[in-house]
Amino acid sequence: MQDILDIRVLAALEPISSFGPARLRELLEYCHLETVAQGLDPFKGRPLHGQSVYLVKGELEVVYADGNHVLIRADSEWARHPIGKRQPEIQAATALTRIQLLRADDDLLDQMVTWDQFAYHEDAKVPAAQEGSEAAVKRLLNSGMFSAENLSNSPFAHLPSANIGKLLNRIEVIAAWDKEIIIREGDEGDYYYLIESGRAQVARLVGGTHMVLAELKAGDVFGEEALISDSKRNATVTMKSNGVLLRLKKQDFLELMQEPLLRKTGYQEAKRKVDGGAVWLDVRHPPEYRYDKLPGAINVPLNDIRNAVGVLSKNTPYVVYCQSGRRSAAAAFILAQAGYKVDVLENGLWSIPKSEQQ
Known part of the structure; x- marks a missing residue:
C-alpha cells in the first residue's frame, strides 16, 4: 500500500x-x-x-x-x-x-493516545491570559521530545497519566545557542533539562583540566542528579550547536517525575527481593564498595551509571544503594527512566547493621 x-x-x-x-x-x-x-x-x-x-x-x-x-x-x-x-x-x-x-x-499506542488526549484536558491548559497556552501545548506534543520513539524509551514512557497534564502545563521551552553554558559545575541545581534539538557536551574539571564525559543529542536528558541528591552540579553542560531545550523547575521535577519513578524500600523487604532474584547495585566509589559492600553486590559508580544503560540486563531487577540514599536515588532515577526495574534502599547503608555488610 x-x-x-x-x-x-x-x-x-x-x-x-x-x-x-x-x-x-x-x-x-x-x-x-x-x-x-x-x-x-x-x-x-x-x-x-x-x-x-x-x-x-x-x-x-x-x-x-x-x-x-x-x-x-x-x-x-x-x-x-x-x-x-x-x-x-x-x-x-x-x-x-x-x-x-x-x-x-499496545503500550506505545496507549501512551500516544494518552499524551494526545491530555493536550485538550483542563490540566494541560493554563489561563487564557497567558499567551498561546493551547498552541504551546500542541507545539510540545508535536516536538521531537514527545515522538513515538521518545514515548517508548524516555522518562515519559513511565510517567503516571495523572501527571501528564500538569507536566505539559509546567514545562518550559527555551532557545539555546552554540557555546552557551546551560549548567555550570558547582552551581545549585535548579532545572531538569531535555534536549528537543541540538547537541551538548558534558565536562568536569579534573586536575585543572576540563574532561569531556559525554556528548548529548536530541532526546537526551540532563540535570537530574543535583536535583535528586540535593547537591551542587557535578559537571558543566555546554551547547555544541544551536538548539531547543525543555526544562522543568526543581520542585516540579521532584513532584511530577522523580517521585513517581522512585520506589523506596526498607532493608528487610529489599533482602526479600534479592533472595527472589534481584541484584544489589552499589553506586558508591570503588574504594567504598570494597570496604563494606553488601553480599553479592555489583558496583557501578554513580558517575558511570549512564554508561551502564544498555549493559545492565533489563530482565534483572535491581536494588540500588549507597551510604545515605542520596546517590542511589539519583542512579535509580536514571535507570528507571531508561526502563529498568529498580528499587532504592531507603536511607542506604546507614539503615542496616554492620554485621550484614561484607
Whole structure:
C-alpha cells in the first residue's frame, strides 16, 4: 500500500482516528502489516497479547470462548476496533478470504493516545491570559521530545497519566545557542533539562583540566542528579550547536517525575527481593564498595551509571544503594527512566547493621 493509503487506513481505526496526519505518519513506522492466506488461523502461534490487531483487508471468522461466532469484514464497524479486546477469549479464527492484519504495540499506542488526549484536558491548559497556552501545548506534543520513539524509551514512557497534564502545563521551552553554558559545575541545581534539538557536551574539571564525559543529542536528558541528591552540579553542560531545550523547575521535577519513578524500600523487604532474584547495585566509589559492600553486590559508580544503560540486563531487577540514599536515588532515577526495574534502599547503608555488610 502507498504511504497516503496507509495513513487513511490508520485514520479509520479506533482510537487512532483522533491523531493528526503527522502523528499518523509517525505511528506508521511502528505498525506491522501482515498478509494471511485464505483458510488459515492468523492467531495460531501469533497471540494477541500486548498488541492491538486490526483487520484492514478481507473477511475473518472469529470463534470466542463462549461459543459465539463473529464474521468481521474489513469495512465493518467491528474492524475499526482491535480484535479480541472486549470480547471473551478467542478460541479460533479463520481467514475466509486472503486478509491483511495491522499490528501495533499496545503500550506505545496507549501512551500516544494518552499524551494526545491530555493536550485538550483542563490540566494541560493554563489561563487564557497567558499567551498561546493551547498552541504551546500542541507545539510540545508535536516536538521531537514527545515522538513515538521518545514515548517508548524516555522518562515519559513511565510517567503516571495523572501527571501528564500538569507536566505539559509546567514545562518550559527555551532557545539555546552554540557555546552557551546551560549548567555550570558547582552551581545549585535548579532545572531538569531535555534536549528537543541540538547537541551538548558534558565536562568536569579534573586536575585543572576540563574532561569531556559525554556528548548529548536530541532526546537526551540532563540535570537530574543535583536535583535528586540535593547537591551542587557535578559537571558543566555546554551547547555544541544551536538548539531547543525543555526544562522543568526543581520542585516540579521532584513532584511530577522523580517521585513517581522512585520506589523506596526498607532493608528487610529489599533482602526479600534479592533472595527472589534481584541484584544489589552499589553506586558508591570503588574504594567504598570494597570496604563494606553488601553480599553479592555489583558496583557501578554513580558517575558511570549512564554508561551502564544498555549493559545492565533489563530482565534483572535491581536494588540500588549507597551510604545515605542520596546517590542511589539519583542512579535509580536514571535507570528507571531508561526502563529498568529498580528499587532504592531507603536511607542506604546507614539503615542496616554492620554485621550484614561484607
